[in-house]
Amino acid sequence: MSTSNSAVHAHKAEIFCKDESRVDWHSKALWLLREKRDRAAGSLPEWEQLRQIGSEMKLHTLTHLGQYLEEFEQNCIKNNIQVHWARDGVEHNRIVHEILAKHQVKKLVKSKSMLTEECHMNPYLEQHGIEVIDTDLGERIIQLAGQPPSHIVVPAIHLKKEEVGDLFHDKLGTDAGASDPLYLTRAARAHLREQFLSADAAMTGVNMAIADKGAVVVCTNEGNADMGANLPKLQLHSMGIDKLVPNIDSAAVLLRTLARNATGQPITTYSSFYRGPQDGGEMHVIIVDNGRTDMLKDKILAESLKCIRCGGCLNTCPVYRRSGGYSYNYTIPGPIGIAVGSQRDDTNSIPWACTLCGSCSYVCPTKVPLDKIIHHHRRLKAEAGKLPYGKASYMPLVGKFMASETALNCSMSVARIALRILPGSLLKPFSGAWGKYRELPVAPNSSFEAWFKKNRG
Amino acid sequence: MSSKHDILNALKSAAIAPQSMPVIDISPRIDDLIGQFETSLNTVAGTLHREGGLAKLQAQVDEHIAQGMQIISMVDGVKGNREVTDTAHQLRDIDYAVIPGDLGVAENGAIWVNNKNLGHRVTPFICENLFLVLKASTIVANMHQAASRITLESGEFGTFIAGPSKTADIEQALVVGAHGACSLNVYLV
Ligand code: SF4
Numbered sequence: 001m002s003t004s005n006s007a008v009h010a011h012k013a014e015i016f017c018k019d020e021s022r023v024d025w026h027s028k029a030l031w032l033l034r035e036k037r038d039r040a041a042g043s044l045p046e047w048e049q050l051r052q053i054g055s056e057m058k059l060h061t062l063t064h065l066g067q068y069l070e071e072f073e074q075n076c077i078k079n080n081i082q083v084h085w086a087r088d089g090v091e092h093n094r095i096v097h098e099i100l101a102k103h104q105v106k107k108l109v110k111s112k113s114m115l116t117e118e119c120h121m122n123p124y125l126e127q128h129g130i131e132v133i134d135t136d137l138g139e140r141i142i143q144l145a146g147q148p149p150s151h152i153v154v155p156a157i158h159l160k161k162e163e164v165g166d167l168f169h170d171k172l173g174t175d176a177g178a179s180d181p182l183y184l185t186r187a188a189r190a191h192l193r194e195q196f197l198s199a200d201a202a203m204t205g206v207n208m209a210i211a212d213k214g215a216v217v218v219c220t221n222e223g224n225a226d227m228g229a230n231l232p233k234l235q236l237h238s239m240g241i242d243k244l245v246p247n248i249d250s251a252a253v254l255l256r257t258l259a260r261n262a263t264g265q266p267i268t269t270y271s272s273f274y275r276g277p278q279d280g281g282e283m284h285v286i287i288v289d290n291g292r293t294d295m296l297k298d299k300i301l302a303e304s305l306k307c308i309r310c311g312g313c314l315n316t317c318p319v320y321r322r323s324g325g326y327s328y329n330y331t332i333p334g335p336i337g338i339a340v341g342s343q344r345d346d347t348n349s350i351p352w353a354c355t356l357c358g359s360c361s362y363v364c365p366t367k368v369p370l371d372k373i374i375h376h377h378r379r380l381k382a383e384a385g386k387l388p389y390g391k392a393s394y395m396p397l398v399g400k401f402m403a404s405e406t407a408l409n410c411s412m413s414v415a416r417i418a419l420r421i422l423p424g425s426l427l428k429p430f431s432g433a434w435g436k437y438r439e440l441p442v443a444p445n446s447s448f449e450a451w452f453k454k455n456r457g
Numbered sequence: 458m459s460s461k462h463d464i465l466n467a468l469k470s471a472a473i474a475p476q477s478m479p480v481i482d483i484s485p486r487i488d489d490l491i492g493q494f495e496t497s498l499n500t501v502a503g504t505l506h507r508e509g510g511l512a513k514l515q516a517q518v519d520e521h522i523a524q525g526m527q528i529i530s531m532v533d534g535v536k537g538n539r540e541v542t543d544t545a546h547q548l549r550d551i552d553y554a555v556i557p558g559d560l561g562v563a564e565n566g567a568i569w570v571n572n573k574n575l576g577h578r579v580t581p582f583i584c585e586n587l588f589l590v591l592k593a594s595t596i597v598a599n600m601h602q603a604a605s606r607i608t609l610e611s612g613e614f615g616t617f618i619a620g621p622s623k624t625a626d627i628e629q630a631l632v633v634g635a636h637g638a639c640s641l642n643v644y645l646v
Pocket of ligand 1: 261306307308309310311312313314336360363364365366367368370
């Protein structure tokens with residue numbers, strides 16, 4: 001049963017859907033990314049081969065993860081990188097705070113990391129008197145707006161330029177009414193430069209961690225990770241255990257698909273490899289589990305750890321595009337968010353934020369079987385007696401009902417007659433949420449069974 | 458230590474059967490590498506100067522200096538008007554940085570840069586504009602070839618740079634020049 005009706009996916013999506021033109025605009029913006037992705041993928045004859053290799057390589061790494069993690073740690077130590085291990089978000093935050101406190105850090109510049117969002121690190125550090133500045137433009141926008149990200153690659157995709165303009169006017173003193181993206185970006189550039197130059201430490205996420213080199217790879221288009229990490233002497237990198245790859249060759253495979261699948265670019269502007277701190281500096285890597293080893297215990301869920309966070313599945317998902325990133329009750333929205341977040345979803349509704357159309361699995365560069373995983377989550381919820389409100393009451397009946405041929409045939413003919421002779425307004429309430437945004441179907445004259453008996457039987 | 462132990466222990470009960478490492482065997486596109494590189498570089502908003510080499514670059518640098526710009530050069534044979542500073546932060550007013558690239562990648566226009574040649578690691582990011590110098594003979598077809606050729610010794614930092622810094626975070630409008638360099642010109646030598 002759901003805990004609170006107001007938080008379920010359908011309800012939150014309804015809030016987003018109130019502004020129809022915004023939904024259209026949101027859907028179109030994301031579909032544009034999907035089209036760019038298609039062009040980028042289509043221009044490489046070896047695209048499918050890359051997906052296959054990416055998938056197998058990630059599976060190989062995941063099934064030898066203990067060994068690769070130890071190898072990675074040993075090589076990091078040789079490179080003068082300090083390695084920390086965290087079972088969960090709480091431990092992660094504590095470790096980060098200890099490092100920062102030891103260096104009396106007052107200001108931390110951070111570049112996009114969904115993991116630190118997952119661990120709720122910003123509020124934790126802020127409580128301890130450390131100012132955290134998100135430096136990716138999209139992240140900074142939503143940080144100033146006091147919102148969480150609504151997409152994993154383009155976190156402020158839900159905001160219009162006029163809204164960003166108002167926000168910047170308020171917080172950064174840009175001209176009132178200004179909404180030109182170039183002007184606003186330049187203003188943010190100037191503002192963030194000051195932050196980079198006055199920060200005591202930098203933190204980034206990790207796109208890939210290379211076991212045999214003891215190096216981490218960080219990809220950005222803006223260069224914020226590198227402006228951050230290469231100015232102050234203290235750099236921290238947070239990574240999930242799933243970020244490991246065996247060697248540079250494997251990283252190269254993913255670097256070929258990551259940006260192409262995310263935004264249609266041939267590669268991100270900066271793909272940086274850190275194999276040690278700068279002269280006189282310190283480099284720390286925090287390796288985080290936070291539920292990942294649990295997922296590896298389930299054969300189907302385990303495959304979601306192949307994800308490289310390109311966001312391609314969000315862009316293609318018809319539900320995400322029309323319900324917005326805030327409707328998922330998890331930091332990571334969209335198909336991959338359902339895959340990795342369902343078990344923490346106390347509304348038990350997000351596995352149903354999906355039509356099982358399979359488009360996400362089709363675009364994924366590492367072949368994460370998203371629709372299969374989402375379907376599996378529905379089963380897990382059902383088995384745990386946690387079907388969302390509404391479904392819990394009728395789904396078991398539907399099962400019994402569908403299993404009985406007589407009951408099904410009889411009621412179907414009633415439904416057909418009803419659909420033909422009763423006005424829609426009278427029938428609609430019976431269709432529940434399904435009928436809310438749909439027209440009722442035109443009823444056929446006879447049942448399929450009758451048609452089959454007559455024509456083929 | 459115990460968290461490490463716990464994580465590694467938990468991994469022992471993972472459910473998927475061990476999978477072998479796939480062979481990465483992708484045939485490169487080797488026709489007209491420079492042409493491919495130029496097209497890719499344009500796609501990522503960079504500009505290639507095929508002819509003229511260092512002399513053309515020096516002329517460009519001189520012109521900028523005459524206009525009062527601050528230019529640091531890490532390339533032998535090109536002279537700027539600024540030296541490597543004591544701290545990375547002092548590079549904040551650099552208008553142009555001239556740095557050497559180790560290799561170029563035809564499929565995506567990326568250029569590998571290693572910190573040995575940067576003075577400070579932040580040089581290619583903190584400068585307002587970037588000039589990269591690349592030997593034509595170092596252009597490889599794809600990332601697989603690049604991966605086997607780049608050098609990254611213990612303690613080093615290296616980065617593939619593909620064009621100037623950019624963002625599309627405000628309504629998906631592409632803006633060139635986010636935090637890093639606002640333009641990238643590559644000189645082939
Ligand atoms: S599941 Fe696949 S498509 Fe979705 S974000 Fe991860 S890698 Fe990209």
